[in-house]
Amino acid sequence: MTKDELITKLKAIIAPYVQDEEAFKKLSEDTDFVKDLKINSANLVDIILDIEDEFDIRLENEDMEKMLDVKSAMAIVNAKLEA
Amino acid sequence: MVGNDIVDIREAKKYSNWQRPRFLEKLFTSEEQQLIHDSPSPFLMVWRLWTMKESAYKLYTQTSPSRFYSPRAFQCTIENSKAIVCYEDFQCNVKTKLTSLYILSEARLSVNKMTYDVVLFHDKNPKIQSELLKSRLLEMVSKLYNTNRPNLNFKKCKYGIPKVIYNSEIIHVSMTHHGNFGAIAL
Incomplete structure (x- = not known):
């Protein structure tokens, strides 16, 4: 999967939980789920479960720990897909 | 020093589904899952425990500045009126206020009154x-x-x-x- 394909898939997963649509339009690898998109921490777990379903992977506690921005989410998904 | 967390009950009902597969396992220890299953209102227990974890995390990150997402590692115990959250060597007391509209928790290092607005x-x-x-x-x-x-x-x-x-x-x-x-x- 290319970087762009991965970002597109992640964007679709994140979209329903975004509270700041302006920041969402400008989404990049550096976008932070909580600080920029204002996603409620109660919904971070939903994003993690949606990622697991979409890519058919399972995330461990140590993967979840870093799941705070687009860049980390991409790195974790890539690592799992390559494993 | 204090950490706090609020859950809007209507919002939680509408935008979170604690019954979706693997949701509870991701956030809660087996002891906490037992508390949820044994509770007369599993929904309220889920969100009470969640606010306990989040408020404890917010207190912890003031004592050790950092940022991470590890709710399961913040382990809650509730005994009678005493509620405690532990994370590694860190431990704090948590008080929770429940109304028909929201659940609010405050975590402190020592037992103290809530000071919310x-x-x-x-x-x-x-x-x-x-x-x-x-x-x-x-x-x-x-x-x-x-x-x-x-x-x-x-x-x-x-x-x-x-x-x-x-x-x-x-x-x-x-x-x-x-x-x-x-x-x-x-």
């Missing part, structure tokens, strides 16, 4: 909500320290942890919002 938002815009919350926080601090608002300086560190600076004193504060509700604590 709850704000009902009429605007959905997150920027307007956070400005309102900040303004209520500064109002609360100015009353407590008997000083005018311009003497208070609100800051957030790189991890997003808020604090108020008065003269050279750092006042530890905590802020939370979810759905239509926000809360502050000192």
Whole structure:
């Protein structure tokens, strides 16, 4: 999967939980789920479960720990897909 | 020093589904899952435990500045009226207020009274909500320290942890919002 394909898939997963649509339009690898998109921490777990379903992977506690921005989410998904 | 967290009950019902597969396993230890299953209202227990974990995390990150997402590692115990959260060597006491509209928790290192001010938002815009919350926080601090608002300086560190600076004193504060509700604590 290319970087762009991965970002597109992640964007679709994140979209329903975004509270700041302006920041969402400008989404990049550096976008932070909580600080920029204002996603409620109660919904971070939903994003993690949606990622697991979409890519058919399972995330461990140590993967979840870093799941705070687009860049980390991409790195974790890539690592799992390559494993 | 305090960490707080609020859950808007209506929002949680509408936008979170605690019954979806693997949801409970991701967030809660097996002991906590047992508490949820044994509770007369599993829904309320889920969100009570969640606010306990989040408020403890917010207190922990003030003692050790950092940022991570590890709710399961913040382990809750509830015995009679005493609620405790442990994370590695860190331990704190948590008090929770439950109304028909929201669940609010405050975590402190020692057992203490809650100091919350709850704000009902009429605007959905997150920027307007956070400005309102900040303004209520500064109002609360100015009353407590008997000083005018311009003497208070609100800051957030790189991890997003808020604090108020008065003269050279750092006042530890905590802020939370979810759905239509926000809360502050000192």
